[in-house]
């Protein structure tokens with residue numbers, strides 16, 4: 001048995017409703033490993049989950065935490081990563097803990113020389129950004145793309161991966177993040193103060209090769225309108241509806257209907273909805289192999305310094321409420337990282 005400290009979300013509520021609890025974890029069984037968490041983080045998903053607005057909303061109470069980086073402390077399986085190995089895992093929930101029991105098949109080995117907090121910034125963010133850029137679009141060096149929310153966790157990673165591939169990036173962000181977006185290598189547009197569509201047309205009069213849109217809502221029409229012939233709209237969220245009451249699935253379903261209709265138009269443009277979890281249930285082995293491959297690509301860029309980890313701020317795990325509040329206030333660049341304090 002091992003002792004774990006976890007952060008529990010008891011129901012719909014404010015960040016301050018998060019509770020810190022201690023519990024005994026059973027010993028790992030065959031196929032499982034006990035991981036001592038070194039870093040986890042705040043994703044947009046937790047902002048939706050605490051409102052009961054996540055597409056795949058987990059039943060309350062639960063431990064949030066979309067991803068983590070840690071060290072294998074004990075293993076119930078000879079076939080998994082060895083004790084002492086640094087690993088990363090995509091969990092969707094459960095990561096906000098100082099120790100977790102995970103299936104060994106879900107652990108991705110991480111080079112020991114990489115800083116765990118740095119790696120944490122690119123687990124869900126890196127895999128999402130890599131896949132959208134290199135698998136969902138066929139953009140190449142010299143082309144121009146638009147990244148909405150370029151200062152966000154996914155956005156800041158996507159900007160850097162695109163720049164590393166020689167792609168010109170136009171990135172939207174709030175007024176306080178314009179310089180940071182420029183430092184990441186993108187041409188910034190203030191989405192609060194400027195007419196984004198008009199400004200993109202000035203910067204790229206012939207249209208752009210891809211738009212990455214996590215905002216959804218009525219603005220998705222503008223994103224579609226920015227594409228050049230042959231261009232791709234990658235929609236991957238509905239951030240604009242976070243505070244709109246109602247069924248959490250409805251905004252995504254409406255969006256899917258719209259994207260499908262656009263794809264029927266004979267205009268040489270494409271619209272896709274990216275889903276990080278697609279294929280997980282039907283083809284788990286292939287899905288896990290894909291995660292290893294894509295996270296490996298991103299970690300390789302991180303190790304070479306081609307991308308720089310964007311840590312908005314570090315908080316102790318037990319200050320998860322303050323961390324979530326801080327992330328929700330916006331106006332930050334990168335990922336809010338939670339660091340467990342091990343006794």
Ligand SMILES: NC(=O)c1ccc[n+]([C@@H]2O[C@H](COP(=O)([O-])OP(=O)(O)OC[C@H]3O[C@@H](n4cnc5c(N)ncnc54)[C@H](OP(=O)(O)O)[C@@H]3O)[C@@H](O)[C@H]2O)c1
Pocket residue numbers: 042043044045124125128148149150151152153154155172173174191214215236237238239274275276277327329330331332334335
């Ligand atoms: N489909 C999938 O499989 C998948 C996987 C991973 C993530 N996601 C989605 O990816 C998105 C980003 O996640 P994250 O964890 O990176 O979140 P995050 O770090 O909170 O970043 C969100 C960013 O969006 C910006 N933003 C908010 N409203 C905007 C608008 N109207 N126009 C442009 N930018 C705007 C925010 O800027 P401010 O600071 O100005 O508020 C912030 O920089 C979320 O919508 C999430 O659901 C989807």
